[in-house]
Amino acid sequence: MNVLLAGANGQIGKHLVQLFKESNEHTVRAMVRKEEQAEELKQAGVEAVVADLEGSVEQLAEAAKGCDAIIFTAGSGGHTGLDKTLLIDLDGAVKTIEAAEQAGIKRFVMVSALGAHNRDNWNEAIRPYYAAKHYADRMLEASGLTYTIVRPGGLLNEPGTGKVAMAENLTRAAIPREDVARTVLAVLDEQKTYNRSFDLVSGDTVIEEAVKGI
DSSP states (O other), X not given: OEEEEETTTSHHHHHHHHHHHHOSSOEEEEEESSHHHHHHHXXXXXXXXXXXXXXXXXXXXXXXXTOSEEEEOOOOOTTSXXXXXXXXXXXXXXXXXXXXXXXXXXXXXXXXXXXXXXXXXXXXXXXXXXXHHHHHHHHHHTSOSEEEEEEEOEEEOSOOXXXXXXXXXXXXXXXXXXXXXXXXXXXXXXXXXXXXXXXXXXXXXXHHHHHHTO
């Protein structure tokens, strides 16, 4: 598959770009907001496109043109206000879903947050973020696209272990960003994950086995 990666300059996105570079099955078109970010990726041998999640659906559809799938791992980050949470994590995600529909792309993988589907489990300290994820996920589920929603727990910058736990509902725990990226790549063409959503934390099962057993 040729995959548009929204959020390619984020921490999970950077891991995914590297994994795509090593992949014999998939290629990536890294979507970033700034020309200098795109140029840096191109110099590293990565196809890149400049588009803004606060821009138009048509701009995003043009960025995705010719791709077979979209991975959404963009986020406003922890240092921005609630306005950016609304505009990126919710509206940016929904516009990307609409762009997929416009571009005729059926496969969509969303990186969400553990427990986002269950309001009773939202982290009180960042409830607006969870609300944004919750409704973006619901819009994806209602879209008719072939989706997978990956809901990772607390994100760590330590090296991945290659082993995870995944299920519909998991107790809050952490996971290295590298393992999230590897899981996202593993679900991309695994039909058992189509139209499914699950929580994801570090565990005892090799990622590829966990994905096939979901």
